[in-house]
Amino acid sequence: MSVAVTDADAAVADVPDGATVLIGGFGSAGQPVELIDALRRHGARDLTVVSNNAGNGDTGLAALLAAGLVRRILCSYPRQSDSYVFDRLYRDGRIELELVPQGNLAERMRAAGAGIGAFYCPTGVGTPLAEGKEQRTIDGRDYLLEFPIRGDVALIKAYRADGVGNLVYRKTARNFGPVMATAATTTVAQVTEVVPAGGLDPEVVVTPGIYVDRVVVV
């Protein structure tokens, strides 16, 4: 199917208040800044954001947080040298944090995309992050039960798209994009270029177009 190619504001115009938004990127690499800016202009409130970090400086994800639109964030590494926007909101009790080990963040979204109901994972056994989780011993090793993380929308950054929404990424900016694309009801990808269907080698496609609903060229 041809993928919808649109502008950033149109691409996020139907995100409702209370939505869960998966936002790609590891620090600034792979962060879909233009889509996040459009989401901020759109103004949907009470958002839950799932992203590895909690924003840097005053732009992108940090600006979305500063606008007061995010009620809750799931991330692995909120605290950074320039995460002062998040830090202030968190200390003021104006944002909820669910701290998720980085591998669980990725695997729980993969589970959502893959139809897995839950999985047993060794990460975090015996630590404070095991609190409230079911533990089970399998073949002599201890595991915690982890549940999927689903998104209403995923905002990701890729490198190139083709006309049916297939995506390729660039270097370590690939990070969460391919996983988030599978875990959300609607996936929006910002790219630098859209080539015609057939313009990407089928062997090198990382995210098949079935996972991509809208493409924005920035």
Place this chain on the structure above:
Amino acid sequence: MSVAVTDADAAVADVPDGATVLIGGFGSAGQPVELIDALRRHGARDLTVVSNNAGNGDTGLAALLAAGLVRRILCSYPRQSDSYVFDRLYRDGRIELELVPQGNLAERMRAAGAGIGAFYCPTGVGTPLAEGKEQRTIDGRDYLLEFPIRGDVALIKAYRADGVGNLVYRKTARNFGPVMATAATTTVAQVTEVVPAGGLDPEVVVTPGIYVDRVVVV
């Protein structure tokens, strides 16, 4: 690390009796025939084989079965128009069959490679293949608990390797290769060509060399 480039017989010479061998391929596409032939010549006995099918005609996997070296096979689709070698062994009670839905075969090997202890999957609920499996309802949907499938050795077929064992595949012959490579203690890949490290674009590597122990050019 430089990958070991060797011949087929040397590559399987240390497979012990009783080993679990993951064998790539979907029908003949991606079936590592030369490695299977070497395993047959090597003569290790009482093997457990994990492969999507149970051999076609008289060559490759079928020949390994015919040689009486395989005690047990896990596969999703043993019965085919030309699976007469397996059919005879099965009817004669000379081979055990564990029938595994195709998606579980892949996902259980992925779990082995990814450190997942077990996972809940909706496939097979309410069917005869659910017998003996734990069932759990999560968010109103029923799932079965599935455990990893690990291999002592994986024999797979790829297209090209580079000097550190990175692999790329060709079209639908990719099938089980990338998953099996992660799930075995030792992975042997047969390829058509080995290029120097740096000869494969890092963006298009499908199986990173960390998963590949030996490469055989056929």
Place this chain on the structure above:
Amino acid sequence: MTAEHAGRGPLDRDELARVVAADIPAGAYVNLGIGLPTVVGDHLPAGRGITLHTENGMLGMGPAATGDDIDPDLTNAGKLPVTETPGASYFHHADSFALMRGGHLDVCVLGAFQVSAGGDLANWHTGEPGAIPAVGGAMDLAIGARAVFVMMPLFARDGTPKVVEKCTYPLTGLACVSRVYTDHAVFTVDADGLRVRDTYGLTLAELRDRVGLPLRE
């Protein structure tokens, strides 16, 4: 309302495939099971942007390959040589089944031995003594696709209906079938059981008589 097409014979194989093909929405991602469902691929209208998935690891599968286009590394789930279309992509088996089981396919079309009034599917194993079972991806498709279309003759060779109160063959999946396309009738399935959308070669009354199940119109 049932549309009765009684003034004609039952659908032949290609007519049935065309009826199924016409019901596949524009832009859909579709998996066609091995056997009879494969024929649907020959009848998909051009220009509707329908993308075919094959579970051995490809989206954007094209028609069967012939002559010089045959490539042993490019096959469908029935292990027959096929082609690729522009916009195709390849992926490994765990990714392919994640796609299926994660609910990303809009439609799959499967053959069947039996479908129950509640939408249970039996299509992988006769259960006969000595029969060698083979399941492949049938159970994954049954629970994974958003809509499961079954395509089969309405009656077995011995004349018994294959749409049944309760399956007697081993099940593939529970309450998973959305529609049943047969030579004599098209059924929709919901929580209240079967509704007859179309009949071919017989009237609704005749169909009810031969099937012997409550069939809403």
Place this chain on the structure above:
Amino acid sequence: MTAEHAGRGPLDRDELARVVAADIPAGAYVNLGIGLPTVVGDHLPAGRGITLHTENGMLGMGPAATGDDIDPDLTNAGKLPVTETPGASYFHHADSFALMRGGHLDVCVLGAFQVSAGGDLANWHTGEPGAIPAVGGAMDLAIGARAVFVMMPLFARDGTPKVVEKCTYPLTGLACVSRVYTDHAVFTVDADGLRVRDTYGLTLAELRDRVGLPLRE
């Protein structure tokens, strides 16, 4: 047998990194945690075929990028610009953490607040009131790598040892540390507790006195 290097001062940062680097086997796949462990990368002997993994999605990571080589799309786990080496590969986060958690890395080197005699690791959170927690991939590396090397000063700023009977900081992982590399001593960890392999700038007797734990030689 402990090797005492008492006739010298404690290891400085680069000396410590060289000691760690010398213990990484030829051909190993290694993840160097953010902070102090990153320095080990500068001291890996050439020609030993050691491959660096960075959990944001790469094998074959090269040295830090400078000048025109800086590419914002190519960073390490500390979000600093790096380079790629011949034979590198990129992959997404689920694949990267599958690699880590599936036991495929030979060694990871991590910083720490504390390590217990039983090999418990505390390195992600001070637990102080008001401190914002951040875990990243620390727990995944702790349970995933075949060997977990910890690299840290032996004593905190207030002089208390960071090798302890039982961690007082929140744990990262249980019984996961294989070796502890510090400025004053290198320890190996097994089921029987800590063994001192080397001392630097003090004798074993002095070390035992300052650490106050049973330390085998």
